[in-house]
Amino acid sequence: MFDRSSKIPITGDPLTDILRGLRLEGVDYGRCEMKEPWGIHFPAQAAARFHFIGRKGCWLLQPSGEWVELKAGDAVLLPRGSAHTLASEPGIEAAPIHGYEVEEICKGVYCMSNDGMPGCRPGTLLFFGSMYFNLDGLHPLLGMMPDVMRAHELEAYEPGIPHLLEAMAREVTMERVGSGGILARLADVLAATVIRSWVERGCGDSSGWIAAVRDREIGRVLAAIHLEPNRDWTVEALAKMMGASRSGFAERFATIVGETPAKYVTQVRMHQARQWLVRDRLKISVVAARLGYESDASFSRAFKRVIGSPPSHFRAEEQAEIRQAG
Numbered sequence: 001m002f003d004r005s006s007k008i009p010i011t012g013d014p015l016t017d018i019l020r021g022l023r024l025e026g027v028d029y030g031r032c033e034m035k036e037p038w039g040i041h042f043p044a045q046a047a048a049r050f051h052f053i054g055r056k057g058c059w060l061l062q063p064s065g066e067w068v069e070l071k072a073g074d075a076v077l078l079p080r081g082s083a084h085t086l087a088s089e090p091g092i093e094a095a096p097i098h099g100y101e102v103e104e105i106c107k108g109v110y111c112m113s114n115d116g117m118p119g120c121r122p123g124t125l126l127f128f129g130s131m132y133f134n135l136d137g138l139h140p141l142l143g144m145m146p147d148v149m150r151a152h153e154l155e156a157y158e159p160g161i162p163h164l165l166e167a168m169a170r171e172v173t174m175e176r177v178g179s180g181g182i183l184a185r186l187a188d189v190l191a192a193t194v195i196r197s198w199v200e201r202g203c204g205d206s207s208g209w210i211a212a213v214r215d216r217e218i219g220r221v222l223a224a225i226h227l228e229p230n231r232d233w234t235v236e237a238l239a240k241m242m243g244a245s246r247s248g249f250a251e252r253f254a255t256i257v258g259e260t261p262a263k264y265v266t267q268v269r270m271h272q273a274r275q276w277l278v279r280d281r282l283k284i285s286v287v288a289a290r291l292g293y294e295s296d297a298s299f300s301r302a303f304k305r306v307i308g309s310p311p312s313h314f315r316a317e318e319q320a321e322i323r324q325a326g
Helices: 014-019 140-144 160-174 179-200 208-214 218-227 235-242 246-257 261-278 284-290 296-307 311-325
Strands: 024-034 039-042 048-055 058-061 067-070 075-078 084-087 103-106 109-113 124-133
Touching: 014 208, 014 218, 024 179, 048 160, 048 179, 075 179, 109 179, 124 160, 124 179, 140 208, 160 179, 208 218, 208 246, 218 235, 218 246, 218 261, 235 246, 235 261, 246 261, 261 284, 261 296, 261 311, 284 296, 284 311, 296 311
Parallel strands: 024 109
Antiparallel strands: 024 124, 039 084, 048 075, 048 124, 058 067, 058 084, 103 109
């Protein structure tokens, strides 16, 4: 089915339409074996964090400040990369993850231990990774996700999760040729499966943005905006899509979504712009042109109004990273 006012096919489920392009892209992974007592602190970061406990359980200090026990075979995803700690028992003094020496075992996969010796030694066996969503960090879906998502809490609703956990357990403990790369791919699939199961179960919330998306008429409009953020969406065009008058549509949209159509469209466009600037490293002039702005200056003003910083701020950050790497 196609919406006549859009080039994007519409399935009839707005949430599915919005999320069908959702991806997690793994960037680096670590395999480590820790001798007790031990504690590793993971600072906050923009990327999501993933942990799999391969052998002998441990404890997780959640962003909420609460300790929770993880057993062998457990997997957890922290979608917003919030600061947290893994330790052999609650209260152990934790060392920052960046303070450990690592040994690369294959591209993007590293091995570490806490015994001061190169290579991995027997002990608690962990496999963790950092993953980026292809969504902007301010996307409402990411804001709704819990700080910690546990695979075992979702496996009753997702039959594939136990099989993925079993496959990871085999690979992480047997140390076969190529296991690092296979583990990385399994971690990507498992994390994406956890996200999908959470979404299909209702995202843990029937109010707010999710409720707006699931509204039969408003949801269709939201899906179209998210699928084509670079389109020049006018209130008239959106009202026509819903089959309502301009004033009637605007009033209903503001009531359900909580803000005006124009403001929502601008937010989605600027979130996409930040992705193009940071992830794809496009020039400001290219992004401005893609979004139909007549000048870089008018685009920059709109961007700063929504994001809080001008687009040049993100270009300066990138140049600083390049200089540090060199």
